[in-house]
Amino acid sequence: MLKRLDAWFNKKGWRDSIIALPYSWLILFFLLPFIIVIVMSVAHRANASPPIGFKDAWPFIYLDNYIRLGSDWIYVRAYAISLINAGIATFLCLVLGYPMALGMTRVSKERQRMLLMLVILPFWTSFLLRVYAWIGLMGTNSWFNRLLTSIYNTLTPAGFNVDSIPMMNTNFAVILVLVYSYLPFMVLPLYANLEKLDFTLNEAAMDLGSRPSSVFRDITLPLSIPGIIAGGLLVFIPASGELIIPSLVGSASDPMIGRVISDEFASVRDWPMASAVAVALLLLLVGPTIAYNYFEAKAQGGKSPT
Amino acid sequence: MSAQERDKPLIRIENVTKTFNDFIAVNDVSLDIMEGEMFALLGGSGCGKTTLLRMLAGFETPTAGRITIGGQDMAGVPPYQRPVNMMFQSYALFPHMTVEKNVGYGLKHENLTDKQRKDRVKEMLDLVQLTQFAARKPHQHSGGQRQRVALARALAKQPKLLLLDEPLGALDKKLREHTQFEIANIQYKTGITFIVVTHDQEEAMTLANRIAVMDRGVIKQVGSPTDIYEFPRSKFVADFIGSVNLFPARVEKVGGNEIICDVPQLGQRITAAAPASGIPNKADISVAFRPEKVVISRQKPKGGGNVLSGVVQDLGYFGKDSLYRIRLDSGTVISVNSVNARRAAESDRVAQWEDRVWLSVEPGSVLVLED
Numbered sequence: 001m002l003k004r005l006d007a008w009f010n011k012k013g014w015r016d017s018i019i020a021l022p023y024s025w026l027i028l029f030f031l032l033p034f035i036i037v038i039v040m041s042v043a044h045r046a047n048a049s050p051p052i053g054f055k056d057a058w059p060f061i062y063l064d065n066y067i068r069l070g071s072d073w074i075y076v077r078a079y080a081i082s083l084i085n086a087g088i089a090t091f092l093c094l095v096l097g098y099p100m101a102l103g104m105t106r107v108s109k110e111r112q113r114m115l116l117m118l119v120i121l122p123f124w125t126s127f128l129l130r131v132y133a134w135i136g137l138m139g140t141n142s143w144f145n146r147l148l149t150s151i152y153n154t155l156t157p158a159g160f161n162v163d164s165i166p167m168m169n170t171n172f173a174v175i176l177v178l179v180y181s182y183l184p185f186m187v188l189p190l191y192a193n194l195e196k197l198d199f200t201l202n203e204a205a206m207d208l209g210s211r212p213s214s215v216f217r218d219i220t221l222p223l224s225i226p227g228i229i230a231g232g233l234l235v236f237i238p239a240s241g242e243l244i245i246p247s248l249v250g251s252a253s254d255p256m257i258g259r260v261i262s263d264e265f266a267s268v269r270d271w272p273m274a275s276a277v278a279v280a281l282l283l284l285l286v287g288p289t290i291a292y293n294y295f296e297a298k299a300q301g302g303k304s305p306t
Numbered sequence: 307m308s309a310q311e312r313d314k315p316l317i318r319i320e321n322v323t324k325t326f327n328d329f330i331a332v333n334d335v336s337l338d339i340m341e342g343e344m345f346a347l348l349g350g351s352g353c354g355k356t357t358l359l360r361m362l363a364g365f366e367t368p369t370a371g372r373i374t375i376g377g378q379d380m381a382g383v384p385p386y387q388r389p390v391n392m393m394f395q396s397y398a399l400f401p402h403m404t405v406e407k408n409v410g411y412g413l414k415h416e417n418l419t420d421k422q423r424k425d426r427v428k429e430m431l432d433l434v435q436l437t438q439f440a441a442r443k444p445h446q447h448s449g450g451q452r453q454r455v456a457l458a459r460a461l462a463k464q465p466k467l468l469l470l471d472e473p474l475g476a477l478d479k480k481l482r483e484h485t486q487f488e489i490a491n492i493q494y495k496t497g498i499t500f501i502v503v504t505h506d507q508e509e510a511m512t513l514a515n516r517i518a519v520m521d522r523g524v525i526k527q528v529g530s531p532t533d534i535y536e537f538p539r540s541k542f543v544a545d546f547i548g549s550v551n552l553f554p555a556r557v558e559k560v561g562g563n564e565i566i567c568d569v570p571q572l573g574q575r576i577t578a579a580a581p582a583s584g585i586p587n588k589a590d591i592s593v594a595f596r597p598e599k600v601v602i603s604r605q606k607p608k609g610g611g612n613v614l615s616g617v618v619q620d621l622g623y624f625g626k627d628s629l630y631r632i633r634l635d636s637g638t639v640i641s642v643n644s645v646n647a648r649r650a651a652e653s654d655r656v657a658q659w660e661d662r663v664w665l666s667v668e669p670g671s672v673l674v675l676e677d
Contacts, residue, residue: 203365204398206385208412208463218411222402 034282041065041275052271065276075260075277079284082257085171085246086239089178090186093235094228096179097186101227102220104187105194116191119184127181131248134177138167138249173249174256178239185238186231193227194220229292237285257281316341316466316499317362322371324357331357333523334371339501339516344493346502346514350546354523355503359469362501363392376466386415391465395472397456399444405431405455406440412463430458433492450481457489461496470502474509486512507547511535519543540677544594551640552594552675560587564669567593573636576612578672585674592675597643599671602630602656607666614640614665618657630657632665640665 009015042061046053054060069075104115122130137144145164153161167173197220205215243258250256255263257277264274315338324332332354339345347355360366361373364385373380375389391412399408410427418426431437434454444452453473460468473489474482490513493500504510510517511531518528519542527534527543538544541552555567558575565580576593585591607613619639620631623646630642642665644656657663 198396198398200394200396200398201400203363203385204392204394205400205411207363207390207392208459209386209415210411211386214415219400 037275038279040272041279043272045270045272050271051269062272065273066280068273069276069280078255078257078260079281081171081254082240082281083284085174085178085256086236086242089175089182089239090232090236092175092179093183093186094232097183097190097231098224098228101187101190101194104191105197112195119187119191122184128244130181131177131245134173134180135168135249138173138176140164140166168249169251171251171254174246177245177249178242181245182235182239185234189230189234190224190227193224193230197223226296229296233289237289240285241281314341315339316343316376317501318372318374319358319362320372320374322358322361322368322373324354324361324366325369330523332361332368335523335525336371337518337525337528339499341499342497343516344490344500344502344514346504346510346517347520348504348507348510348517348546349520350505352522353520355505355520356471358520359392359471359501359503362467363390363469364388389466390469391460391463391467392469393456393460393471393473395475397444397452397476399452399455399459401444404441404443405436405447408444408455409458409462411459416463426462430462433461433495434458434488449476449478450485453477453485454488457492461492461498464496465498467499467501470500472504473502474504474506482509489513511547519546521546538673538675541592541594541675544673544675548596549641550594550596550673551600552592553638555591555593557585557587557589557591560585565674567591567674569593571636571638572614572634573638574614576667576672577669578674579670581674581676585676589676594673594675595667595671597629597641598627598645599667600640600642600644601666602632602642602644603664603666604657604661606664611669612667612672614667616640616663616665618659618661618663621657621659628655630663632663 040052042063042065043052043054044062044064045051055062100119104112107115136142139145141164145167148167149162149164152165167176201219201223202215205219206212210218240256241258241261242256243262246256246259247262250259261274261277261281264270264277317337317339319335319337319339322332322335323330335354335358347358349355357366361368362375362380364380364383367381380388400411403411406427409430410423413423413426416423427440428437431440434457436451436454436458439447439451444455447455453476457473460470470489474485477485486509489500500513502510502513504513511534514531516528516530517534519526519534521542527539529537534543535547538547544550545552553569553571555569555576557565558568559566560580563580564577565585567576567578569576578593601607606615614632614634616632616634618630619633622629625646627643627645630644631639632642633639650656
């Protein structure tokens with residue numbers, strides 16, 4: 001009965017159509033727009049609608065935008081700031097998230113469900129609202145700022161005391177809010193990875209003479225590298241292109257690349273330049289990811305999933 | 307050299323109890339295990355055998371009682387400081403390490419030179435015949451090979467005591483038989499004390515020289531495979547090891563070497579060898595006999611012994627032997643196992659369906675169980 005149903009399903013081409021659905025989605029809403037962006041990035045700014053124009057003669061493309069990317073200090077600096085901020089935020093998310101994820105795997109199943117809920121709870125409040133809440137917290141007269149100030153003052157000699165720590169519109173604020181916002185994206189893949197690990201392996205290592213600290217170093221840590229990479233990419237990639245956080249709490253003189261794209265697009269109305277910046281950012285992020293996947297596949301040597 | 311000759315308990319388990327919340331997993335167990343013994347803890351699932359093993363390894367702490375290994379009290383000694391290694395049921399091989407690294411893992415913490423370490427790993431791989439696979443990862447191996455890697459890894463540190471949790475559980479039948487002898491052979495070569503946990507009586511009987519049968523957290527009987535099989539001291543042990551025909555009975559007459567019991571289910575009296583401990587008249591007991599201790603024939607046997615009569619209700623032919631289910635005149639059905647010693651065609655068998663047959667059981671083969 002089931003077999004016949006299956007045969008009917010295949011003959012009518014249903015299977016193909018169902019497989020085609022996600023592909024068409026990706027082509028329509030990811031690949032096509034991306035091709036448009038690439039095409040736009042080799043155009044010139046023009047007084048038209050849309051405000052772009054192509055070269056009249058073969059090969060019909062301008063590479064000026066990309067040349068400007070490499071030579072104009074503003075762009076290089078913005079890329080550097082983006083990657084550094086995203087890198088620091090990713091590292092801090094890992095340092096905070098790993099013990100959280102590991103701890104979650106060591107409690108009862110019911111507790112795990114509750115803690116998992118708590119991790120995703122912030123998503124139920126608007127992201128924008130949470131960033132605004134941080135603006136309030138970082139203000140000069142907020143309890144948070146006063147708390148940090150008093151801690152700072154007790155730790156430093158009298159001559160260095162300050163009335164309040166200037167936090168708003170600094171890179172510190174950007175990283176702080178990045179870490180806060182993206183921490184769940186680190187914890188969730190790490191938890192999923194660590195939760196699958198067989199605890200018997202830890203017992204075996206302990207049985208063979210390893211203290212708990214060595215067991216972590218020899219067993220848990222190496223086996224959780226896929227989770228670390230997944231969480232790292234999930235934090236690093238969106239954090240590098242982040243627009244809202246640097247716009248709301250960051251400093252205007254140290255812009256991240258997202259803000260540069262937005263400004264080029266909306267204020268300067270240089271769509272081709274904005275596209276070139278976006279394409280370069282994508283290449284910058286995709287390159288290492290592909291390289292990692294390639295080497296990972298090679299190192300695993302066709303290993304079956306465990 | 308047998309365990310009795312050495313006569314030196316390596317492991318002393320004294321009145322050990324382990325409870326999980328309200329559940330008593332191990333209940334006041336005392337056990338001495340000698341140096342160089344191949345000991346089996348045998349029982350069904352949930353009988354406490356694995357909990358006892360995990361307490362020896364240090365993964366569980368006894369709620370009460372004391373465990374000493376080599377004279378040293380193990381209370382408060384963490385797993386990584388015990389002279390004990392374990393072979394896990396799932397093998398627990400480290401998937402990110404080669405076979406060589408797996409086997410050598412436990413040696414990292416020992417004071418050895420690089421060369422000594424390498425030699426030891428090689429020696430262990432030779433022992434389990436896996437030398438040519440040293441550079442492979444565990445997932446590239448079959449179940450039997452992984453089992454040997456696990457064994458080599460557990461032996462590499464030359465522990466005083468090796469714990470094996472269902473060592474053959476994940477292997478198919480042919481491989482099991484082969485591996486049983488391999489493990490026994492390795493135990494003999496190394497002289498290390500082995501404790502095997504198993505639910506499989508055959509595995510326990512072929513591997514171990516002493517077996518403890520466990521039920522609901524309690525040790526029911528400890529003894530050699532022969533003791534356990536031929537001289538079980540309780541209904542549980544008689545029934546758990548092998549198959550048995552078991553009936554309630556009452557002692558009618560105690561005299562000399564024999565007792566006579568009335569067995570209502572058989573509708574007749576049964577003569578049995580008197581237990582050495584003696585038994586009071588009129589006591590309520592059980593009598594039991596194993597299917598292979600019954601002799602089946604088509605003619606009424608002459609001479610003494612217990613003779614029963616019935617018709618063949620069911621017959622199973624297994625080649626080397628046959629299993630009969632005989633319905634007695636009293637209505638009770640008993641199992642008889644008979645070796646097919648003579649080559650015979652189907653029509654020429656000892657008995658066919660619905661044939662009337664006579665069964666005889668020697669008094670010495672009847673078990674008298676008091677509990």
